[in-house]
Amino acid sequence: MGGLAAIGVIVAAIGAVLSPDRMWASWLLVSYYALGLGLAGLCLVAIHYTTGASWSVAIRRVPEALAGTLPFAVALLAIVFVARPQLYAWTTESIGLSGGEFAFKRFWLSRPFFLLRATVYCVTWVVFAIEIRRRSQRQDSDGDPRWTRANARLSAAFLVVFGLTFTLASADWMMSLEPMWYSTIFGVYNFAGLFLSGLAAVIFVAMWLERRGPLQNILNDDHLHDLGKLLFAFSIFWMYIWFSQYMLIWYTNIPEETSYFVRRVHGSWFVLFAANVVLNWLVPFVVLLRRDTKRRRSTLARVAAIVLVGRWLDVYLMIFPSVVGDAPRIGLWELGLTAGGIGCFGLVLARALKAAPAVPLADPQLVESLQYET
Secondary structure, eight states: OHHHHHHHHHHHHHHHHHOHHHHHHHHHHHHHHHHHHHHHHHHHHHHHHHHTOOTTGGGTHHHHHHHTTHHHHHHHHHHHHHHOGGGSGGGSSOSSOOSGGGHHHHHHTOHHHHHHHHHHHHHHHHHHHHHHHHHHHHHHHHOOTHHHHHHHHHHHHHHHHHHHHHHHHHHHHTGGGSTTOOOTTHHHHHHHHHHHHHHHHHHHHHHHHHHHSTTTTTSOHHHHHHHHHHHHHHHHHHHHHHHHHHHHHHHHOOHHHHHHHHHHSSTTHHHHHHHHHIIIIIHHHHHTTSHHHHTOHHHHHHHHHHHHHHHHHHHHHHHTHHHHOSSOOOSHHHHHHHHHHHHHHHHHHHHHHHTSOSSOTTOTTHHHHHTOOO
16 A cells, blocks of 8 residues: 555646646545545434444444545645645636626635635544544443443434535535536435445445454455345435436436536546446446345455446546546546555545444444344
8 A cells, every 4th residue: 555655646646736736636536535535424324323323333334434535635625726726727717707797706716715615624524533543442441321322313313414514515625616617416426436335335335344353253245245235225216316416407408507518427437437336336326236146255356346446437537527528538647646645545444444443342232233134
């Protein structure tokens, strides 16, 4: 992981001089991807606390560790927002937002307000992640059930706040790359991709920990089966939102809306546009349709890896058409920054995993989780 991180640093330094647009677009891609994994982990923990689920207790430390990477992702985002504001066309004067009908959009897309909102979003998420993880780890020392009840209340509050803040953040950081375009379900679409990739990451890391020992004889076929069912279900949910957004924009044929897809379905962009659907929906849907494939470790790991690649492509398609122009470019800057992001994220995740025992040993529902059967 250290070697990959070093590659990313070197490529970023060279790219900032030779190809700043592609380098900073890749930086935004990597940081937004990493943020999504951290938020997905926190969402999964919060959902299970709020619903009182017991089956996931034995593997809860995996999504908790993902939530622990949020400060790292926030730092990456802060760098691109501060160092490369011109990545967003609205930071210039010639983007067509003159006139009274755009008064609110001009107010919303002002740099000081943009940075203030980003600070509020990120600080809120990090504070929730720290507090939920702290209470979970406190329970390891005293076994008091009140920490479970406290986290259930905190998780319910987080889910409400997250729904609002992430919807706004996805519009600020992704949709405003093309400031004249808009979609009313863009936030839901981003959440679908975020949660789908987060589930894939949990599966991948949990099986890695099982092979390395910490979750050996802890992670059973029934845990994997439920994780596989969630991955299958949210691949369908992602496709439903993807199709809803595309179909409604295509049907109404409003120029301000169709411009986003027109660019992405013509020329060589269409290959990536179609591959996005294949990786994020078709593969997990077809492969995980059967019960036995959800319980087969090798198959589930491959599907999780494909979904993680699909999420990268999904975010790439949100960012790069507005940056690189008529033809897609995936080369040194994109792959080098991605490799560096994997390395840095892996190091941060490993540290987060070491911050607490691999299993919440004093959780009142642990025994039920260990004996879980579907």
